[in-house]
Amino acid sequence: MTAETRPVDHVIAAIRAFLGDRITTNIAMREQHSRGEDTTTPVLPDAVAFAETTEEVSQILALCHRHGVPVVAFGAGTSLEGHVTPVRAGISLDLSRMTAILDVSPDDMDCLVEPGVTRHQLNDHLRDQGLFFPVDPGSHCTIGGMCATRASGTNAVRYGTIRENVMGLEVVLADGRVINTGSRTRKAANGYDLTRLMIGSEGTLGIITKIRLRLHGIPEATSAAVVQFPEMRGCVESVIQVMQLGVPVARIELLDEVQMACCIAHSKLDNLEALPTLFLEFHGSEAGVAEQAETVKAVVTEMGGLGFAWAADSETRNKLWTARHNAYWAAIASQPGSRGVTTDVCVPISRLADALLGAKEDIEASGLSAPMVGHVGDGNFHTVILVGQDDPAALERAWELDRKIVARALALGGTCSGEHGVGLGKREFLEQEHGMEALAVMQSIKAALDPKGILNPGKMFRN
Ligand SMILES: Cc1cc2nc3c(=O)[nH]c(=O)nc-3n(C[C@H](O)[C@H](O)[C@H](O)COP(=O)(O)OP(=O)(O)OC[C@H]3O[C@@H](n4cnc5c(N)ncnc54)[C@H](O)[C@@H]3O)c2cc1C
Structure with a gap:
């Protein structure tokens, strides 16, 4: 290595010796690996390496370790908390070609x-x-x-x-x-x-x-249904009761009236209205599915549900769940040119109504648009807080709203993230959630396994 060669340039050259053109410094490729599906400020990696075998990953890490060069693993880049942004540059290690x-x-x-x-x-x-x-x-x-x-x-x-x-x-x-x-x-x-x-x-x-x-x-029988409610409380209370009764639902997803308006427009759910809604699915034997559905139907009827619309055939079911899986894109499409700050709190099921209805009040007070959707059977829900691409003031208000929603969830015995993870966006809550001592144990595990701090540096912990 010459005096003026940066360690990362040396590492890129050494990786090129065995990856050939599967390591690139092409600007478009580096931009594509500069952030995930979030509002984090992008940072370019020095190079993107496409590994195809464990042996290649091992060689790349050994080189980066020796020269103290950061490595950020990259799958599909769909994470929502700045996880893949290479804040200290280095190598973005793309594993998407390992598809066997x-x-x-x-x-x-x-x-x-x-x-x-x-x-x-x-x-x-x-x-x-x-x-x-x-x-x-x-x-x-x-x-x-x-x-x-x-x-x-x-x-x-x-x-x-x-x-x-x-x-x-x-x-x-x-x-x-x-x-x-x-x-x-x-x-x-x-x-x-x-x-x-x-x-x-x-x-x-x-x-x-x-x-x-x-x-x-694959279950012997599957059926799905949609129930709409005139107001949110009945919708949430239904979920709590269904879970407390121990009904083994396969899916129970909540979409608020704002998210439903987005999904109706985006996924052409013309037979539904912009009201708080549950999407449900039952798996089991024919008799088991019928029994689960009867129990749930009784609960939602008592809670003011406006009828049970069945989606028994696979085409209708697929349309329903595709619409649910596209809920995030439906929210983004409702304000063209926007990006989403996504909240991901999760609370014990008995506290779901407090967390969710409280979050709705916070959204209203913020003046921001934030469709809400949740894996509510787990006590987990998201708001996609919509902000313009170039509106730093709105982005700051969105993060403030996120902090409020998280603070309430933590006070209710919940967590800042049910499934999206920490990345950059949720680092600030870890100490409050786990305490200093537990956080110190986590950091000592990190130091033991990655003493030079090359693996996705800057994430999970604030320092
Ligand atoms: C529209 C939309 C809907 C979503 N819905 C959900 C949802 O319902 N539930 C949910 O949990 N998440 C959801 N997410 C978030 C996201 O899809 C998940 O976090 C997903 O697991 C990220 O996978 P990825 O392959 O995109 O990983 P990436 O974004 O590429 O990476 C995520 C993190 O994992 C690390 N990483 C990646 N591959 C490896 C590896 N092989 N070894 C070690 N580390 C690695 C990266 O360094 C990074 O820290 C959604 C995102 C979007 C955009």
């Missing part, structure tokens, strides 16, 4: 995949075997990214989040060593749980290169 489904075991109901596989790709592959993978964020994200953010989706109320559906991982550590975590058994009491440590670590502790996932059988 390595093994599916119908007998054990598990599979082994590379991190760039998407849930759509996996479910298309599994369909003929009567199996499915249930974790379904409303984005075209990668399974590696989902593990790294501890993601969930509309099915989590029945099937759990990614945390409950990952059995083990292959992880490349900061210095290039490769470890395997977990096991294929349904139970294991065999040492510290490194799988759970990596799940939700947001690329700060290691790079996930293989994932063993738990799979589920």
Whole structure:
């Protein structure tokens, strides 16, 4: 290395020796990797590297570790809290080309995949075997990214989040060593749980290169329904009762009247009105589904629900859930040229009405537009606070609103993030949520696994 060569330039040259043109300093590619789906100020990485094997990831990390160069893992870049923005530049390590489904075991109901596989790709592959993978964020994200953010989706109320559906991982550590975590058994009491440590670590502790996932059988019967309410309280109270009764709903999603107006316009849900609404789905045997639906119908009727509109055939069901998965884009499309600051609080189910109705009051007081949508069976809901692309004052007001909604959720025993993660946007709440001592333990784990602080620096912790 010559005196004037920056360490990162040396590392880029060394990586080029084995990746060839799969490492690039092309400006358009660097811009594409400068931020995720959020309002963070973009920062260009020095280069973008597309790895295709564990061996390549290991070599890249060993080089970056030796020369103290930052590495930010990049899946599909759909995260919402500044996770992928390379705040200290360095290498954006793109794993989206690692798309092999390595093994599916119908007998054990598990599979082994590379991190760039998407849930759509996996479910298309599994369909003929009567199996499915249930974790379904409303984005075209990668399974590696989902593990790294501890993601969930509309099915989590029945099937759990990614945390409950990952059995083990292959992880490349900061210095290039490769470890395997977990096991294929349904139970294991065999040492510290490194799988759970990596799940939700947001690329700060290691790079996930293989994932063993738990799979589920496609249910014998599925039916979906929509219920609308004249006002929000009845809608939320219905959810609380359904959950407290222990009805094993597969999905129970709430959209407020503002979000419904956006979805009706965006997804052509012409038979529905802009009212607080629940989208529901039931899985099981024919008799089980009918029984669940009857119980829920009785609850929502008592709470003032305006009838139960069935979506029994798969085409109507798909239209409904596609509209739900596109809710974020429907919100953004309602104010052309806007971006969204997304809140993600989660509270114990008994406190859901306080959290949600309180958040609606905060939104009203702020004067901002913020459609609301929630995986309410888990006590988790989002507001997409809409701000103009170039309106720093509105952006500051949006963050203030976010802080208010989080403060209420924390006071109710909840968390600042049910599923999106910390990134840059939620770092300020961690101390309040976990306490100084727990945060110090987290930082000592980070220091032990990544002593030079090269993995996604600046994230999770404020210093
Ligand atoms: C329209 C929309 C809807 C969404 N709906 C949901 C939802 O319902 N539920 C939900 O949970 N989230 C949701 N999200 C957020 C987002 O899709 C998830 O956080 C997703 O898990 C991110 O995956 P990704 O592949 O895009 O990861 P990226 O954004 O590329 O990366 C996210 C983080 O993971 C790290 N990372 C990525 N791959 C790896 C790897 N292989 N090893 C180690 N670290 C890695 C990155 O460094 C970064 O810190 C939504 C986002 C959008 C835009």
